[in-house]
Amino acid sequence: MNGQPAAARNRVAAIGPQILDVLGRPVDAIPPGQGSVRLAEIKATAAGTAAGAAVDLAKLGAAVTCYGAIGADLLGEILASALTAHGVSTAGLVRKPGAQTSATILPIRPNGERPALHVPGATRLLELADVALVPGEYDAVLLGGPDALAGLSAADLETLVAAAKDGGALVVIDVLHPGNQGDFARLAGALALADWFWPNEDQLRALTGRADLADAVGDVLALGCGGVAVTLGADGCLLTCPDGELLQLPGLKVPVTDTTGCGDAFNAGMLTGLLLGCDRADAAHLGVACGSLVATGLGSDAGITSLGQVLEFLGTARAEVADRIAACAGAAAKGEQTR
Numbered sequence: 339m340n341g342q343p344a345a346a347r348n349r350v351a352a353i354g355p356q357i358l359d360v361l362g363r364p365v366d367a368i369p370p371g372q373g374s375v376r377l378a379e380i381k382a383t384a385a386g387t388a389a390g391a392a393v394d395l396a397k398l399g400a401a402v403t404c405y406g407a408i409g410a411d412l413l414g415e416i417l418a419s420a421l422t423a424h425g426v427s428t429a430g431l432v433r434k435p436g437a438q439t440s441a442t443i444l445p446i447r448p449n450g451e452r453p454a455l456h457v458p459g460a461t462r463l464l465e466l467a468d469v470a471l472v473p474g475e476y477d478a479v480l481l482g483g484p485d486a487l488a489g490l491s492a493a494d495l496e497t498l499v500a501a502a503k504d505g506g507a508l509v510v511i512d513v514l515h516p517g518n519q520g521d522f523a524r525l526a527g528a529l530a531l532a533d534w535f536w537p538n539e540d541q542l543r544a545l546t547g548r549a550d551l552a553d554a555v556g557d558v559l560a561l562g563c564g565g566v567a568v569t570l571g572a573d574g575c576l577l578t579c580p581d582g583e584l585l586q587l588p589g590l591k592v593p594v595t596d597t598t599g600c601g602d603a604f605n606a607g608m609l610t611g612l613l614l615g616c617d618r619a620d621a622a623h624l625g626v627a628c629g630s631l632v633a634t635g636l637g638s639d640a641g642i643t644s645l646g647q648v649l650e651f652l653g654t655a656r657a658e659v660a661d662r663i664a665a666c667a668g669a670a671a672k673g674e675q676t677r
């Protein structure tokens with residue numbers, strides 16, 4: 339792995355939206371009438387707050403299983419084969435007859451922005467009975483996009499997180515939608531039990547109804563959630579310290595092609611860092627590095643190849659952080675430390 343120590347095979351369950359993204363670039367505008375334009379690139383990827391992060395987690399060395407609902411259709415077949423190609427287990431995917439696999443068409447602008455045309459599809463049909471976690475089976479559970487899981491009640495989400503915690507897993511929650519205060523109320527019970535909440539800044543403001551990010555973070559911590567990392571796009575992230583104070587970690591400048599999946603990559607990187615035993619700030623730096631790398635190519639599976647490659651990239655800007663993470667990875671690989 340590029341001279342870096344291999345990561346321990348931490349076991350992660352990625353529960354939530356399993357979305358097939360179809361992306362094209364560069365798109366200045368949709369042509370009028372029946373006009374057509376030639377693009378440089380069109381790609382299909384396994385994406386969404388569960389599947390997209392799962393692919394990055396697998397590249398970073400974790401043994402990942404996806405849990406979510408897909409349709410009994412060709413989109414679902416493509417999505418499952420994309421996950422399998424990245425070494426992600428699809429054992430937790432359930433097919434919902436009559437529903438289509440969740441999918442998004444993304445015409446990527448020349449500056450990397452990504453307007454999205456989305457069919458929610460089967461994701462919302464996942465039920466609690468579809469997610470049978472065996473206690474102790476996972477080191478971490480990423481509940482990505484519970485706001486999109488309409489088939490699970492607030493009590494179901496809380497039950498799911500409680501079961502994961504009882505099984506000894508580190509539990510992280512992120513959201514998919516722009517968010518509103520109704521969503522925040524629905525997620526409150528799950529957030530109260532979770533170790534971490536990692537939304538972007540716009541989502542956190544919309545969820546809490548707070549303009550000030552420190553106030554918004556305070557609302558999440560007041561529920562009982564263990565910690566918050568708020569992603570800030572090119573500006574990096576805000577991270578809560580154990581005393582509740584906020585630390586800003588700057589972004590890493592990269593040539594941007596497409597920002598699809600940057601948040602999922604941040605989640606994969608930060609979760610990998612925590613599972614390797616890094617402190618929260620170093621883990622968040624790893625998340626920021628992963629988010630930046632994904633922005634350099636088309637689709638949520640772009641930019642990242644391995645933990646060693648991400649650490650080489652991070653090392654060019656923050657050598658001491660990359661060295662500490664590599665040391666944690668080395669120790670974890672030797673079994674000296676697991677979390």
Ligand SMILES: Nc1ncnc2c1ncn2[C@@H]1O[C@H](COP(=O)(O)OP(=O)(O)OP(=O)(O)O)[C@@H](O)[C@H]1O
Pocket residue numbers: 537538539569570571572573574575589590591592594597598599600601602604625626627628629630633
């Ligand atoms: N334009 C950019 N340049 C450099 N890094 C970026 C850029 N956009 C995002 N990133 C990196 O990706 C991380 C997550 O990005 P962002 O805040 O956009 O997440 P998000 O809105 O949740 O994305 P997603 O829609 O994929 O879930 C940031 O913390 C940053 O490290």
Ligand SMILES: [Mg+2]
Pocket residue numbers: 512513537538601602
């Ligand atoms: Mg996000």
